[in-house]
Amino acid sequence: MTTTTTRPPGAHLPLRRPQTGRTVGGVCAGLAAHLGVPVGVVRVVLVLLTPIAAVGPLLYVWFWVTVPVGDPADAAAADRPAALSRLAPRLRDPGRGVPLTDIGVGVLLIAAAGLLVAMRQGVTPEATWVVPTLIVLGGTALAWSQLDAVQRGRFFSQAGGRTSVSVVRLIGGTVLAGAGVFLLVGQDETLDTLVRSAVAALAVLVGAAVVLAPWALRLVRELGDERAARARESERADIAAHLHDSVLQTLALIRARADRPDDVARLARAQERELREWLYDDRKVPGTSLAADLRRVVAEVEDGRGAAVETVVVGDRVPDDATEALLQATREALVNAVVHGRPPVSLYLEVGADQVEVFVRDRGDGFDLAEVPGDRFGVRESIIGRVRRRGGTATVQSRPGRGTEVHLCLPVEEEQQP
Amino acid sequence: MSMSQSPPAAAPATYDVVLVDDHLMFRAGVRASLDPSIRVVGEADDVEGAIRAVRSLQPPVVVLDVHLPGGMGGGGAEVITACADLLATTRFLALSVSDAAEDVVAVIRAGARGYVTKAISGPDLSDAVRRVAGGDAVFSPRLAGFVLDAFGAAAGDVATGDDELDRLSAREREVMRLIARGYSYREVASELFISIKTVETHVSAVLRKLQLSSRHELTRWAAARRLL
Numbered sequence: 001m002t003t004t005t006t007r008p009p010g011a012h013l014p015l016r017r018p019q020t021g022r023t024v025g026g027v028c029a030g031l032a033a034h035l036g037v038p039v040g041v042v043r044v045v046l047v048l049l050t051p052i053a054a055v056g057p058l059l060y061v062w063f064w065v066t067v068p069v070g071d072p073a074d075a076a077a078a079d080r081p082a083a084l085s086r087l088a089p090r091l092r093d094p095g096r097g098v099p100l101t102d103i104g105v106g107v108l109l110i111a112a113a114g115l116l117v118a119m120r121q122g123v124t125p126e127a128t129w130v131v132p133t134l135i136v137l138g139g140t141a142l143a144w145s146q147l148d149a150v151q152r153g154r155f156f157s158q159a160g161g162r163t164s165v166s167v168v169r170l171i172g173g174t175v176l177a178g179a180g181v182f183l184l185v186g187q188d189e190t191l192d193t194l195v196r197s198a199v200a201a202l203a204v205l206v207g208a209a210v211v212l213a214p215w216a217l218r219l220v221r222e223l224g225d226e227r228a229a230r231a232r233e234s235e236r237a238d239i240a241a242h243l244h245d246s247v248l249q250t251l252a253l254i255r256a257r258a259d260r261p262d263d264v265a266r267l268a269r270a271q272e273r274e275l276r277e278w279l280y281d282d283r284k285v286p287g288t289s290l291a292a293d294l295r296r297v298v299a300e301v302e303d304g305r306g307a308a309v310e311t312v313v314v315g316d317r318v319p320d321d322a323t324e325a326l327l328q329a330t331r332e333a334l335v336n337a338v339v340h341g342r343p344p345v346s347l348y349l350e351v352g353a354d355q356v357e358v359f360v361r362d363r364g365d366g367f368d369l370a371e372v373p374g375d376r377f378g379v380r381e382s383i384i385g386r387v388r389r390r391g392g393t394a395t396v397q398s399r400p401g402r403g404t405e406v407h408l409c410l411p412v413e414e415e416q417q418p
Numbered sequence: 419m420s421m422s423q424s425p426p427a428a429a430p431a432t433y434d435v436v437l438v439d440d441h442l443m444f445r446a447g448v449r450a451s452l453d454p455s456i457r458v459v460g461e462a463d464d465v466e467g468a469i470r471a472v473r474s475l476q477p478p479v480v481v482l483d484v485h486l487p488g489g490m491g492g493g494g495a496e497v498i499t500a501c502a503d504l505l506a507t508t509r510f511l512a513l514s515v516s517d518a519a520e521d522v523v524a525v526i527r528a529g530a531r532g533y534v535t536k537a538i539s540g541p542d543l544s545d546a547v548r549r550v551a552g553g554d555a556v557f558s559p560r561l562a563g564f565v566l567d568a569f570g571a572a573a574g575d576v577a578t579g580d581d582e583l584d585r586l587s588a589r590e591r592e593v594m595r596l597i598a599r600g601y602s603y604r605e606v607a608s609e610l611f612i613s614i615k616t617v618e619t620h621v622s623a624v625l626r627k628l629q630l631s632s633r634h635e636l637t638r639w640a641a642a643r644r645l646l
Contacts, residue, residue, distance in 0.1 A: 280518035312563035312598045346559060346600025350566070359599045402605065 012036065013072035017064070020071070025064040033072040108138045109176070132184035139177030243278055247271060266306035273299055290323050290356070291316045294349055297331045307338040307345060315351030317412070322390050323356060326410045329394070330358050332382040333406040337362035341404055356410050363403040383408075433551050436460040436475055438468040438482035438497065439513070444536065448481070448513075451540030456547055465489030468497045476508055478551045481543075482530075484514035484521045493521075495528035505529050511550045513538075519564045527629055532556025554618050555625040562597035565624055569631075586624065593620045 015034040017026035028046065032039040050056035112135045186194045250271040257263040286292075291313040298309050317323070330347070337345045341362025348359040383406065384394040392410035433456045439445050440463045449458050460475045462468040465488035472480055480501075486493045498510050512525040512533040522533050531550045534543065535558060546556045557565075569586050586594065589610075596606045603621070607614045 276516070280516040280521065310559055310600060312559045314563050314566045314598065344600065348559070348563075348595075348599040350595070350598075361600050405599070 014075045016070040016072045027063040132180045135180030139173045290319045301334045305338045311347045313349045329386040333360040358408040361405040434459045434477040436477045436480045438462045453544035469500045495524040498528040509550045555621045562594045
């Protein structure tokens with residue numbers, strides 16, 4: 001594990017079994033990270049402890065069972081108060097793909113099966129408890145190994161715990177361990193006694209399951225709630241990180257172009273709009289809001305021309321072909337006002353029951369429609385023509401000292417109120 | 419902006435202002451951009467501090483941010499509510515980087531005399547302060563848009579009597595629409611062939627309706643955002 005987090009001397013990373021850099025269960029890697037010593041040292045110590053009453057393997061199994069899976073650095077970060085932690089998620093090094101644990105368990109099981117077959121063939125190992133014990137161990141390891149792959153919290157989740165692999169692991173492990181236990185306990189019993197005691201044991205298990213079911217269900221539900229809350233929280237953190245990231249980039253751009261005031265103003269305006277939208281607005285589903293579409297048009301014009309448009313919207317409706325034409329005309333009028341007029345440019349959209357009105361106003365000297373040459377396609381065709389073809393009206397009012405105002409009015413069908 | 423107009427005629431020389439905003443940089447910026455005739459006599463950066471400053475200084479105008487830390491989380495509206503007994507002598511002008519309806523309407527309904535965005539220029543803000551100090555209402559185009567939205571923009575739905583709180587009169591509606599289109603008070607007056615004083619009267623009447631109305635949409639809208 002390489003962590004660049006600066007920690008005070010003496011502070012330890014919490015004990016976790018990391019999923020990257022592990023060889024079997026991640027116990028050694030976790031201990032090494034926790035104690036701040038090289039992994040090799042831990043491994044050597046565990047191997048050296050093995051001859052002393054198998055302390056090494058026992059310790060290993062003990063840690064494997066009790067220490068939760070996780071990245072020690074992440075766990076340390078999670079222990080810090082949220083307000084002090086970085087919002088952006090950390091990058092991590094990709095883990096190794098070979099499932100050594102699964103391979104180990106598989107080899108153990110095959111060996112056990114081979115032994116069972118051999119026993120059927122008449123080969124009897126010296127100690128009768130060896131084979132059942134091996135089978136119990138293998139089954140338990142198989143069942144527990146899924147806790148290794150998925151954290152306890154994600155045990156029941158759709159994504160983690162209920163994959164077919166983990167179900168197979170659980171069922172296979174249970175069957176094997178059960179069979180092993182029976183072989184171990186009922187070594188000298190007859191088949192009839194074995195079957196009857198198996199039925200009795202099963203009945204006890206079912207009874208216990210019925211009693212414990214409500215508790216288990218509640219646990220599952222609480223886990224689900226908690227997970228949903230955590231997902232929401234992390235989604236929010238993602239958004240915040242994205243926003244801060246985009247602000248940082250805008251600031252960098254602004255600094256690089258500090259000598260070009262037009263660019264700076266345009267960048268700042270675009271960033272302001274984005275922040276405002278994320279912070280204070282509930283975003284609409286695309287295609288359901290004329291107001292949102294209009295804001296998009298305004299954003300395009302502002303970004304393209306480096307000007308600010310004061311936008312006020314009253315009412316809203318679902319856009320259709322007619323309002324789309326109105327939006328295009330509005331866009332042309334805005335570009336016209338930004339390019340030929342003088343700021344500030346104001347835009348007002350009012351959605352009434354039977355008509356939609358748009359006012360685009362700038363403080364320039366304006367123009368007389370009669371004097372606009374016929375070949376100037378802009379105003380005549382793309383603004384006025386568009387709206388008139390849809391049965392609307394378009395007027396341009398220009399007065400010296402009062403600026404220019406384009407007024408578009410489009411009749412619309414009454415909307416069905418939901 | 420609709421505020422770029424000359425100050426009311428009989429204006430006293432200086433105005434004392436308390437500035438409430440939780441961003442130090444922004445307070446410094448506002449202080450630097452205000453006219454010399456407007457004196458910042460106190461500053462605060464949270465709800466409790468703002469209430470203390472307003473109560474002890476009792477300035478004619480308080481310029482305050484809509485979003486403030488502290489208190490019960492009510493921000494600027496909470497400050498105004500806590501100082502409701504001073505509203506006759508101390509007027510509040512809301513200043514916000516947010517132009518979301520719920521934020522703005524909350525402070526207006528609490529008793530603010532106007533609302534402007536933080537993008538406002540220094541002279542326009544100074545003008546808005548003078549206007550609020552003179553007892554007038556300050557409407558930005560955005561606020562006029564909210565009013566039209568909340569009271570319904572449909573032409574048929576107009577008030578017939580002056581005492582009707584839940585609907586706008588035809589004239590008030592016209593004034594609001596012009597302000598929303600970016601007209602200054604002076605331009606509204608000349609467009610409708612009325613005096614600026616009459617425009618101010620209409621705007622103040624609309625502000626009163628916005629604060630007191632129990633109009634169905636407004637109530638439902640406010641309740642949905644837990645403003646009432």
